[in-house]
Amino acid sequence: MLNPTRPINVALVGVGNCASSLVQGIAHYSNGGANEQIGLSHWDLGGYRPKDLRVVAAWDIDRRKVGRDVAQAIFEKPNCTAVFCDHVGETGAVVRMGKVLDGYSDHMAGHDDGRTFLLADGEREPTQEDVVEVLRETGTDVLVNYLPVGSQQATEFYAECALEAKVAFVNCIPVFIGSDEGWAKRFEEAGVPVIGDDIKAQVGATIVHRVLTDLFHKRGVKLDRTYQLNTGGNTDFLNMLNRERLKSKKISKTEAVQSVTEHRLDPENIHVGPSDYVAWQNDNKVCFLRMEGQLFGGVPMNLELRLSVEDSPNSAGVAIDMIRCAKAAKDRGLSGAIHPASTAFCKHPMRQVPDDEAFKDLEAFIRGE
Numbered sequence: 001m002l003n004p005t006r007p008i009n010v011a012l013v014g015v016g017n018c019a020s021s022l023v024q025g026i027a028h029y030s031n032g033g034a035n036e037q038i039g040l041s042h043w044d045l046g047g048y049r050p051k052d053l054r055v056v057a058a059w060d061i062d063r064r065k066v067g068r069d070v071a072q073a074i075f076e077k078p079n080c081t082a083v084f085c086d087h088v089g090e091t092g093a094v095v096r097m098g099k100v101l102d103g104y105s106d107h108m109a110g111h112d113d114g115r116t117f118l119l120a121d122g123e124r125e126p127t128q129e130d131v132v133e134v135l136r137e138t139g140t141d142v143l144v145n146y147l148p149v150g151s152q153q154a155t156e157f158y159a160e161c162a163l164e165a166k167v168a169f170v171n172c173i174p175v176f177i178g179s180d181e182g183w184a185k186r187f188e189e190a191g192v193p194v195i196g197d198d199i200k201a202q203v204g205a206t207i208v209h210r211v212l213t214d215l216f217h218k219r220g221v222k223l224d225r226t227y228q229l230n231t232g233g234n235t236d237f238l239n240m241l242n243r244e245r246l247k248s249k250k251i252s253k254t255e256a257v258q259s260v261t262e263h264r265l266d267p268e269n270i271h272v273g274p275s276d277y278v279a280w281q282n283d284n285k286v287c288f289l290r291m292e293g294q295l296f297g298g299v300p301m302n303l304e305l306r307l308s309v310e311d312s313p314n315s316a317g318v319a320i321d322m323i324r325c326a327k328a329a330k331d332r333g334l335s336g337a338i339h340p341a342s343t344a345f346c347k348h349p350m351r352q353v354p355d356d357e358a359f360k361d362l363e364a365f366i367r368g369e
């Protein structure tokens with residue numbers, strides 16, 4: 001049975017563009033009524049409306065953000081996403097210095113040109129005990145991981161904190177926690193829900209590619225070759241110029257497409273990637289998709305598609321549901337990997353199913369079935 005306890009106290013690891021869109025969205029939808037639901041797939045989810053989310057803690061490593069209220073930090077550089085709500089009231093949560101580890105590399109650092117990270121050096125980094133104490137003191141229900149792609153150690157650090165503090169963990173990035181048997185088991189044993197990994201945006205490159213791949217399959221068209229090229233100008237794309245950081249991202253994004261049908265493509269016939277950093281695009285992400293196949297009689301066909309989205313609101317539209325599902329899972333005493341939510345919302349869940357099935361399973365979960 002549903003037993004919502006409001007508000008949902010949310011802590012953020014990383015106050016970048018995706019966090020900005022989420023926090024703006026909470027303010028935007030809190031100011032409006034039920035008739036202003038554009039952009040949401042659920043107004044009420046598990047007894048929670050967007051206004052029931054409250055940001056109570058945040059960590060970042062950029063000197064322009066540390067020490068500021070989250071409501072101001074989200075508008076600091078190098079954030080560059082669309083401002084769709086400029087009247088975000090003070091949250092009372094001041095951004096704390098985060099644990100650096102591999103959440104930052106020289107590659108993303110630079111000059112004060114507003115595009116790169118500026119490490120808040122001189123600030124004391126927190127220990128696990130420090131983070132756990134904050135999570136406990138603030139009564140955090142859900143910890144959301146928004147670290148840069150490639151932050152393996154830093155993600156593991158915060159996942160450990162969530163486990164110790166018994167706080168639900170929502171992993172928006174391609175580091176395998178919710179989809180890793182070992183980690184998921186630890187969350188289960190600790191009685192803590194985990195949703196992950198790697199957020200699948202509202203109408204993003206992955207879901208469009210998956211749905212079209214499924215369409216080819218269901219209509220009897222053999223997919224021979226495909227690519228998904230993505231360009232953007234935010235720090236995510238800047239960070240991903242460092243190919244070393246891309247390993248799990250490539251696996252996550254490629255597998256999201258490969259897993260749709262039983263007929264896997266040879267690796268040489270599928271290319272899915274972040275492709276280039278184009279500074280002037282800022283948070284605009286453009287995806288170029290090509291699919292080549294054979295239809296009736298083996299006659300060739302091809303499809304070309306160009307998708308242009310503001311990346312971070314596209315992510316926040318899903319994050320706002322992931323957080324509410326994590327809290328609903330907690331309310332129901334569920335723990336470990338929350339499969340219906342992970343499958344519907346993530347590129348790399350532990351279990352992949354076609355998106356229409358995932359949608360039905362998610363709705364059943366939300367109804368409490």
Ligand SMILES: O=P(O)(O)OC[C@H]1O[C@@H](O)[C@H](O)[C@@H](O)[C@@H]1O
Nearest residue numbers: 199200201204205206207311315
């Ligand atoms: O468009 P897709 O393939 O769903 O990917 C979306 C998300 O992918 C994540 O890996 C990025 O860090 C997010 O910023 C982005 O929103």
